[in-house]
Amino acid sequence: MRLETARLVLREWREADKPLYAKIIGDPVVRRFFVQTGTLADASIGIDRAMDRLRDVGFTFLAVERKADQAFMGMLGMAPLSDTLRATIAGAPRVEIGWQLGQEFWGQGYAPEGAQAMLDFAWWKLRLTEVVAITYQGNTPSRRVMEKLGMIYDANADFLHPDVPEGHLLRNHVLYRIANPVLSG
Numbered sequence: 396m397r398l399e400t401a402r403l404v405l406r407e408w409r410e411a412d413k414p415l416y417a418k419i420i421g422d423p424v425v426r427r428f429f430v431q432t433g434t435l436a437d438a439s440i441g442i443d444r445a446m447d448r449l450r451d452v453g454f455t456f457l458a459v460e461r462k463a464d465q466a467f468m469g470m471l472g473m474a475p476l477s478d479t480l481r482a483t484i485a486g487a488p489r490v491e492i493g494w495q496l497g498q499e500f501w502g503q504g505y506a507p508e509g510a511q512a513m514l515d516f517a518w519w520k521l522r523l524t525e526v527v528a529i530t531y532q533g534n535t536p537s538r539r540v541m542e543k544l545g546m547i548y549d550a551n552a553d554f555l556h557p558d559v560p561e562g563h564l565l566r567n568h569v570l571y572r573i574a575n576p577v578l579s580g
């Protein structure tokens with residue numbers, strides 16, 4: 396799987412990406428809305444799982460590269476929601492879109508650009524009916540990306556993330572939805 400935009404390539408993962416992605420998820424600023432930072436082992440497991448998922452379902456969280464200099468920028472893509480999350484969220488949505496870039500790439504519209512290409516793939520190639528995005532309610536940058544994509548905040552679908560410890564502020568999550576504009580006419 397490979398998607399291209401004006402400035403980005405979204406591609407399958409390589410072994411060499413693992414330490415680079417570990418640096419991003421190990422950055423406490425990147426992870427300020429997560430319960431903890433990630434390790435090299437986390438990056439490795441996540442990347443292997445992403446490649447397995449691509450084989451299983453035909454889409455996944457991909458590596459993001461900048462065309463101009465081939466810089467590795469982070470992760471962006473789609474994945475099926477876990478059974479636990481589906482059981483927690485109103486309407487049991489099926490597929491989420493998500494993103495995580497290194498700090499030096501923020502604020503240049505890269506995430507919305509890559510995510511729009513991913514949504515176009517979801518609409519035209521996969522013919523999905525809906526894609527959702529979830530985040531901690533205070534993650535304004537991520538919510539801005541959702542809004543730029545035309546995703547709609549579902550105020551009835553706020554939820555407590557089951558993977559975040561009870562009583563933790565970061566448990567409070569919000570959900571944004573977007574329906575397939577191709578199928579809906």
Ligand SMILES: CC(C)(COP(=O)(O)OP(=O)(O)OC[C@H]1O[C@@H](n2cnc3c(N)ncnc32)[C@H](O)[C@@H]1OP(=O)(O)O)[C@@H](O)C(=O)NCCC(=O)NCCS
Nearest residue numbers: 425494495496501502503504505506529530535536537539
């Ligand atoms: C969320 C994220 C992918 C956005 O990527 P991006 O390519 O910077 O997206 P944009 O350029 O469209 O900027 C989106 C918003 O980020 C915020 N932002 C921009 N530059 C920023 C910076 N240097 N520092 C902090 N926030 C910044 C702004 O709120 C911006 O909205 P605006 O364009 O209306 O001002 C990126 O911030 C990120 O990787 N964050 C850490 C990981 C994360 O939280 N992922 C989401 C988990 S649900």
